[in-house]
Amino acid sequence: MLDQVTKVHDEQRQGEAFSSGEQESLLYSKKFYIESYGCAMNFNDSEIVASILNGEGFGATKEVEEASVILVNTCSIREKAEQTIRKRLTEFRKLKRSNPGMLVGVLGCMAERLKSKLLEEEKLVDLVIGPDAYRTLPALIAEAGTGQKSVNVMLSREETYGDISPVRLNSNGVTAFVSIMRGCNNMCTFCVVPFTRGRERSRDAYSIIREATDLFENGYREVTLLGQNVDSYYWTGKEEGSTGAEETVTFAQLLERVAQISPLLRVRFSTSHPKDITDEVLFTMAKYENICNYIHLPVQSGSTRILQLMNRTYTREWYMKRVDRIKEILPDCGLSTDIITGFCTETEEDHQDTLAIMRYAHYDLAYMYYYSERPGTLAARRYQDDIPEDVKKRRLAEVVELHRQQAQRSMQLDLGKTFKVLVEGTSKRSEADVFGRNDQNKVIIFPRDNHQKGDYVWVKVESCTSATLIGKVVMPEYAE
Structure with a gap:
């Protein structure tokens, strides 16, 4: 770690x-x-x-x-x-x-x-x-x-590797990543990605569908569509060999096409930029049972002033309205985030704003960092990294502790509920148990019995830790 x-x-x-x-x-x-x-x-x-x-x-x-x-x-x-x-x-x-x-x-x-x-x-x-x-x-x-x-190390405005069939490394044979775009156009001041991965370009939609279809036909039951900012996916073209007119495919339309491959193929995606995730995407998620109700929505900071310094292009209030809209259209949606503490000039008031937005959004999962200046970024050129390391670490510890409490509470709210789970493999704790994830991306452990990787089963949650749900399989009739 x-x-x-x-x-x-x-x-x-x-x-x-x-x-x-x-x-x-x-x-x-x-x-x-x-x-x-x-x-x-x-x-x-x-x-x-x-x-x-x-x-x-x-x-x-x-x-x-x-x-x-x-x-x-x-x-x-x-x-x-x-x-x-x-x-x-x-x-x-x-x-x-x-x-x-x-x-x-x-x-x-x-x-x-x-x-x-x-x-x-x-x-x-x-x-x-x-x-x-x-x-x-x-x-x-x-x-x-x-x-x-x-x-x-030449960067490209066209390369997407869309014609290359990846060799699945350390694959469990059930879940796989599918890249849909490369690069990033968002010039967040703390981030080095635009300089190391170049400008944003979207991959041919038909090559994405072919790859996802091939995975499904080879036994995979879940794909995660990947991009630095998947919501800005935007491809214009036509299928190779087609004599028809060019078409435009947005992320919502791509998401729907992947979901239509089979109802047995689960679809996830990462990462979403708060400024770009649209109602069209949310309604598409609500329309298809096999698109998982889980969104990674990095906030980075709860302070509007710090967000402006980060060039995140949204305010604290705007972000909160996006969270409201997600929960309105997808009431059971799991939500995760990224948080940076100790960014340049961050005050205690700014830090309290971050803690407050965490309480508002109730994240199920969070990736939490203290600020690390990266040479070549806009922040390194424009701002002084002026927050002492001990202050950064103390603020990070407070963020981590609040999230630990929220994660524990999130798990406890699932006690007694029944979820559809995709079996991914054997539990690390016991050969007698298997594990999988529910729609909201929470890991669930339950007795192996005769269940195999790639099976869908209904599991009732009986207990939990701060990071894992524990349950038992209920009768198949539940699913009917």
């Missing part, structure tokens, strides 16, 4: 290696090892990279010592994340001394931001590849193999 972030569940893991089956390893003469850090977009990018490398004769290995190429897909969102990755790269450099032919590469956001330092000053890596340059990875590996330092 990063010092600067408290995570209330482990849906987005902080470091994970790709582990493949023995049969796949036998098919390839060259092996690669990949670790991913940060957001779901990074994990999805690693799946794209794996597909590209498979096409060039590389197979995955879970044993780093066996790899001829080690790749680290990086995150720059927090200073601590970069420190963690640097430490890992140092460990790989030591390993490389006993394996002279081994190559170490950095992918993703840190690659674009720190290319010169990583290659020349610190000499930690042999190749550096930005988020829009993954197609050139095989050529860069070949170049690095000759002793040259290889770099491609």
Whole structure:
């Protein structure tokens, strides 16, 4: 767990290696090892990279010592994340001394931001590849193999990797991410993403439907549509080979098309920007039972003054009205958020505004950070990082404690309720139990019996912890 972030569940893991089956390893003469850090977009990018490398004769290995190429897909969102990755790269450099032919590469956001330092000053890596340059990875590996330092961090206004079928890494065979867009046009002053991932572009709607359909036909029962800001998805074009007129597809329309693949395919999405989520999206969610009632709606701060400094383009009152509208159209909707404490010039009054908006929205889940200045961002250029670290941490602790109380209360309100749950796997606590999530994204544990991954079952909640519901399966007649 990063010092600067408290995570209330482990849906987005902080470091994970790709582990493949023995049969796949036998098919390839060259092996690669990949670790991913940060957001779901990074994990999805690693799946794209794996597909590209498979096409060039590389197979995955879970044993780093066996790899001829080690790749680290990086995150720059927090200073601590970069420190963690640097430490890992140092460990790989030591390993490389006993394996002279081994190559170490950095992918993703840190690659674009720190290319010169990583290659020349610190000499930690042999190749550096930005988020829009993954197609050139095989050529860069070949170049690095000759002793040259290889770099491609060019950003693109067109690249979406829409034609590449991702290799599902560490897949449970039930849930999968589907990228619908790349980049971001929102210039939030604290955020490095627009500089590391480039401008926003939406993926061909037909390629998204094909990917989601293929997943369903291969046994997957849930897809999460991914984007830095999914609500601004906007694609104009026509299906390949079609002689008809071009069409325009909004996010609400895309969401509906994915939901129509099958009522057995659950649909989630992340992330929504409060300024862009529309009533059309909310009504589409209400229309389809298989679109989950769960929205990640980052607030960042409850203070209008701080929101303006962050360039979030909404006020505290506007955000609260969006929350009201969500709960009006989707009364049972789960709501999660991101919160930053200690942003530049934040006062105690600003901090109290954040606590107050948490009490208003009643978040089921929150990702909570204290502010970490990122070089190159607008905030780093415009404002002084003037809040002492001990104050940032104290305010974060107060945010965390309030959320802990709210999360506990949210779980307790579900006692006695019955939910439709998609079985995702075996519980970490007991082989006799399985787990899944309900519509609102809450994890539920219940006895295994004869239930298999991918089954839908109805579970009545009998007890809970602050992060997990515990229940038992009720008779199938309940669903009828």
